[in-house]
Amino acid sequence: NAGVMQNPRHLVRRRGQEARLRCSPMKGHSHVYWYRQLPEEGLKFMVYLQKENIIDESGMPKERFSAEFPKEGPSILRIQQVVRGDSAAYFCASSSTGGFYEQYFGPGTRLTVT
C-alpha cells in the first residue's frame, strides 16, 4: 500500500531553467495539494487540485508557477525560469476526499537553484 510518491527527491536547476516536480497520490486518493517549505519555516499552501481541475490556487505565485493533475498520471508542479528564491522543499499531499479529512504527505522534493 504505497504512500504518496514524489520525484525527484532532489532537483538542482540553474537560474532560468525549468523545474518539474511530480506527485503520485495514494491509491484511491483523488485530491492533491502542493505546499512549499522555505528553510526554518512551516509549510505554505500553494494549490489544491482534483483530477483535471484546479480547485484553489490562491497560494500560487501569479507568474512562472503552474500545476496540473491530469486524468492519467501524476500531478505536476511546474516552475518556469527558476530564481534563487524558488529554492525550497516542495511537498505534495493527498486525501481521499476534500474537506476535513487528513492529508497524507509525500517525502518532498528539495529544489536548489544555483
Added chain:
Amino acid sequence: AQTVTQSQPEMSVQEAETVTLSCTYDTSESDYYLFWYKQPPSRQMILVIRQEAYKQQNATENRFSVNFQKAAKSFSLKISDSQLGDAAMYFCAYPQGAQKLVFGQGTRLTINP
C-alpha cells in the same frame, strides 16, 4: 485571515519525561479539525494526532495526547515518556476552508538522553 501560532520555537526535554507543545489558532468556523504533524530530519511530514472540534473529549494516540480548549482556541500537544525518536519539528495545522492546511511556524523538539 485565519492563523495558527506556535509560540515556542524550541523545546527540550529529558528522555522519559513529559513535554507540552503549545498552539493557538484563529477561526470563525464552528466545526473543524485540528492536526499535529511531526517532521523528523528526513523531512517527511507524519500525522501525529487529529482532533475534531465538535468532540469535547481530547484525542489520544499512545504517548501523544492533546489538550483542546475550544473557547480559548488552544490546541496543545503532550508527549509522555519522551523517546529519542520523538526529536523533530512539530507543526500544528488547521484546515482553512476545509481544504488547505494552514501551518504554524513549528517547534523544534530536542530529547536529551
